[in-house]
Amino acid sequence: MATARLEKVTKYYPDHLAVDHIDLDIAEGEFLVLVGPSGCGKSTTLRMIAGLETISEGDIWIGDRRVNHISPRHRDVAMVFQNYALYPHMNVYMNLSYSLRLRRVAKAEIDVLVHKVAGSLHLTGLLGRKPGQLSGGQRQRVALGRAIIREPKLFLMDEPLSNLDAKLRVQTRSEITRLQRQLGVTTVYVTHDQSEAMTMGSRIAVMNNGKILQTDVPRDLYSNPANVFVAQFVGTPPMNLLTCQMDKVAGSPRLLGECVNISCPEYAAERLAEAGERFLVGFRPEDIEIAGDDPGVGFGGAVKAVEDLGHELLITVSEGSTQFIARLPPTVAERVRLGDKIGFTVNSSRLRFFDTRNEQAITVG
Amino acid sequence: MRLVDHADRQDRWLPAIMLGPVLVCILLLVIAPLAWGLRISLTDSRMIGLGFKDGLTFKNYLSVLSDPDTWNAVWVTIVFSGGTVLGSVLLGIAAALVLDREFWGRGIVRVLVILPWAVPHVVAALVWQWMYNPDFGVLNYGLLLLPWIDATPKWLSDPDYALLAIVLVNVWKTYPFAVLLLLAGLQTISDDLYEASAIDGAGPVRRFFDITLPGLRRVLAIVVLLLLIWSFGNFVFIFLMTQGGPAGATNALVVHIYFETFRFFRAGSAFAMGSLLLVMSIILTSIYIMILRSQEDD
Structure with a gap:
């Protein structure tokens, strides 16, 4: 030893x-x-x-x-x-x-x-x-x-x-x-x-x-x-990474991009503003869940593929050239149909941010 | 139905048609001469083709087996073959190990090592005869350059050295064959085995004995047997360089048989000895085939 x-x-x-x-x-x-x-x-x-x-x-x-x-x-x-x-x-x-x-x-x-x-x-x-x-x-x-x-x-x-x-x-x-x-x-x-x-x-x-x-x-x-x-x-499927930028909407900062329309967590706003115009927001497929009514807010897009593994569903969602994968419990299988618009909410503490230039994580908060 | 019949007929005759020519060749070129030879060995024929007198007899075998010249020839054959195998295999392993490594100019060295195999026997015999020449030969010239040597042998005319000299030539001629096979054998041994044994604690010498040699044992068995069989029947070098002399020192069985037949015209006893040589070769060949079979089983 x-x-x-x-x-x-x-x-x-x-x-x-x-x-x-x-x-x-x-x-x-x-x-x-x-x-x-x-x-x-x-x-x-x-x-x-x-x-x-x-x-x-x-x-x-x-x-x-x-x-x-x-x-x-x-x-x-x-x-x-x-x-x-x-x-x-x-x-x-x-x-x-x-x-x-x-x-x-x-x-x-x-x-x-x-x-x-x-x-x-x-x-x-x-x-x-x-x-x-x-x-x-x-x-x-x-x-x-x-x-x-x-x-x-x-x-x-x-x-x-x-x-x-x-x-x-x-x-x-x-x-x-x-x-x-x-x-x-x-x-x-x-x-x-x-x-x-x-x-x-x-x-x-x-x-x-x-x-x-x-x-x-x-x-x-x-x-x-x-x-x-x-x-x-690390991880299968891997972490979802979506390109976005920060904009002020009605006075509060929001992250906007294809598939992305979420309010920017306050603790992160300052640091992200320094990091450049565009950056990547990342989350694990299991960190999101289906939002109630408004598919335009949160992470969203059209359902492109559904893989039913029995104990879980892997759903590929896309908008434009961007796509991400959501891992959902089998109980929602009924509510997910190919082609439907669907929106997800995420606990903002699960979000990770990466610099698009050097691909390193941006530490926030 | 007619189609099936046709196919059946073809099936029945096809093997015969394909094998026929070969079987006829083997019959005419191998079996018939062998039978003819055996027949002659049982007569007191003194010349081939003059017909047989007196009927069949085993006296050729008896006289051949009780003749010290025969046993000398057997002994010379064994030493010649054994020496060739030993020399070729040792030299072959050494050369194969060197050629298995990567170094600058390996291609050229490889060609040089293989070259003796490509040299015709007669050319090789003449060249070596010159090199062995006690007065003008390069070998003795070289030996005398060594500080601790002041007398050189008369290689081919000294009974103590002649057989050694012939064995050396035969080794030189046959070791490239061993190199080729052993090199192929070496390349089948996985590098991982060497690495595993190095980590397990084996040094270079142990790795050679624990990994290289066991990995080569099948190839070695084949090399040894083929060289043995070929050396048994090797006639050219001895005939061209010493004619079995001096004083019978290089009188191997094949040479002995040749002289019995064509110099002393004792065809009967020559063929009796030929039969003995045949039996020895058959035994070796059977071993060879057995080894090949056991390899297929693995």
């Missing part, structure tokens, strides 16, 4: 910049998820922590040791690979015990550890099998077992669930979080799947184009995204 720290870590390739001066502090026992679209540099970052990629600039610390030039085998980390990377010619027992055998742990001790790990991962009956004779889920568990058997300082996981089918993925997700809590080993977990990140991470770092855009606990990432990218990357 250890902390890990990345300081201005950068990775250049001859033709592009993969990781761009990122800073990251990972606390002892923390489950940190690096999430971002493919090609954002998250795997490269993980591989630099593992020692599988050289670091172009910056420093990586594991515990109080700077590991920039330390080979992977001396970093005391364990890694779970996307395609598991089990040794195909070794059976499960040999796969699990490989790292221990390299460390010349006594045979009897290895045997005890292998059975303990195999027991906790339901692999006991499979110890004699080769990876080729295992299902995807079983291979995945062997890969996990190989990582946890020697209690490393850091667990590194590179999209370990992406080769599993959807149902197994959800099961294994909770399995991994359970194991991590139980063992208390500091973990860095890479995924492109934001729902995986949200459910597993104790803290999440969102990456794009080689930069970390925001590092936060899942709840804050969801409700207070630091910029447009995070707002749209």
Whole structure:
């Protein structure tokens, strides 16, 4: 168990910049998820922590040791690979015990550890099998077992669930979080799947184009995204972002735009006036509800699509070139028809604002 | 109905029509000569094609098996084949490992490594004969440049060195084949495995033995068997460079058989030895096919 720290870590390739001066502090026992679209540099970052990629600039610390030039085998980390990377010619027992055998742990001790790990991962009956004779889920568990058997300082996981089918993925997700809590080993977990990140991470770092855009606990990432990218990357469906401008109507400030006609919260007016003529107003699909009578006030437009998921309705509303999605309880299904004009009210404390020029959040109030 | 009949008839004859020519070729070019050879091995024929006297006899086999020259030839064949396989495989693995890495000029090095394979046997034999020449050869010239060497062997005319010299030539000629297959084998080993073992704590040497070698074992089995089978039947280098000499030091079975037939005209005993060689080759080939089958099963 250890902390890990990345300081201005950068990775250049001859033709592009993969990781761009990122800073990251990972606390002892923390489950940190690096999430971002493919090609954002998250795997490269993980591989630099593992020692599988050289670091172009910056420093990586594991515990109080700077590991920039330390080979992977001396970093005391364990890694779970996307395609598991089990040794195909070794059976499960040999796969699990490989790292221990390299460390010349006594045979009897290895045997005890292998059975303990195999027991906790339901692999006991499979110890004699080769990876080729295992299902995807079983291979995945062997890969996990190989990582946890020697209690490393850091667990590194590179999209370990992406080769599993959807149902197994959800099961294994909770399995991994359970194991991590139980063992208390500091973990860095890479995924492109934001729902995986949200459910597993104790803290999440969102990456794009080689930069970390925001590092936060899942709840804050969801409700207070630091910029447009995070707002749209986290959450399904993503946060609605509508362009609008502020105007005085009958002496009080209003936000106006396609789909938007709401009174501007007082605490925000001053700050928004500074931010420029046009900006983005954002809200989560579940933060709005159908307004009673006047469809012209609030957020509104014509119903363009209705997706009935049984437990909820996703309604796409549009006006002109703008559209947003509302998440509504199934009880309103009767009242929503394609083509109808419909209006929504929102609790103004749920509104978020973003600058259209630099796409950063505008802090108000 | 007529259409179906027509199709049926076609189905029945199609395999025969397709396979017929091949079967005739195999019969005429392989089975018939083999049978003819076996027949000769059971007679005391001294020349091919002069007809048989006295009926059938096993005495060729008895005399061949009790002749020390035969056992010398078997021994030379084993050393020649074993040496070739060992040398080619070791050199092949080393070269394949180097060529698997990316470095400047890899394309050229790759061509240079593969080149010996493309050189005709006769050309190779003549070139190496010159290089081995004790007085003018570049090999001894090179050896004498080394400070700790002051006497050089007469490679092809010294019984202690002749077989080694021939094995070296054959290794030089065959190792590119091993390189090609092993290089293909190396590229099937996932980089993840090397990375996983590096993180698990394996150094470069352990990674070679734990990941590379097991990953190559199937390809290696095929390389070893093919080289063995080919070396068993390799006639050209020995015939061109030493004619089985000096003093029988390089007298492999195929060369021995050739001389028995065409120099001493003892066709009967030559064909008896040929049958022995055939049996050895069949055993090796069966192993080869068994390995191929077991790979299909996996």
